[in-house]
Amino acid sequence: MRYVALGDSYTIGTSVPPADRFPDQLVRRVPGLELVANLGVNGFTSADLIRDELPALAGLASEFVTLLIGVNDVVQDIPPVTYEANVVEILDVLLATLAPERIVAIAIPDYTATPAGADYGEPDAKHAAIVEANATMARLAAEHGISFVDIFDLSLEAARDRSLVADDGLHPSGAQYARWVDRIAPVVAERLEDRGPTEA
Secondary structure, eight states: OOOEEEESHHHHHSOOOGGGSSSHHHHHSTHHHHHHHHOOTTTTOHHOOOOOOOOHHHHHTTEEEEEOOOHHHTTTTTTTHHHHHHHHHHHHHTTTTOOOGGEEEEEEOOOOGGGGGGGGGOOHHHHHHHHHHHHHHHHHHTTTTEEOOOHHHHHHHHGGGGGOOOOTSSSHHHHHHHHHHHHHHHHHHHHHHHOOOTTT
């Protein structure tokens, strides 16, 4: 099944080797899933994803998509109402070509738990904003029949375990992504077993 990953630095795996990125680890865990493109871009907001990643997705004949977006909306103080409207647009575009069981949304990790987190805004305020953005994505995913995988609590472990943070002091390490995939892979496997009436 042709898999395309959409998102930002957490999808492209900033500061980790390609094999450690969560999409690459995911395809090693879920038989039959083939990563044909990782469209994640470091620093992208939800608006950037709409502008660049959705048009690129259109030509990839994707059969399965993961979506993880929103941390840069938080960093850049994009209004929550704008983020919500963008997520609705993203999900509507995806659902125009994919069944709901072919899309999995993933929570934003809490970068404020990392050593460099305070460099990107007041930690308490940004923590609260990430919680709000995740609640928005979870709600909208549910309304659209899309699975939402919450890895937020796993990211908090970075405050106590430096091995879960990449060398840049900010992004997840391959070890943290592996913990994410422990949670994501079963959901993906279950969703891939949900076949519509026109599928073999």
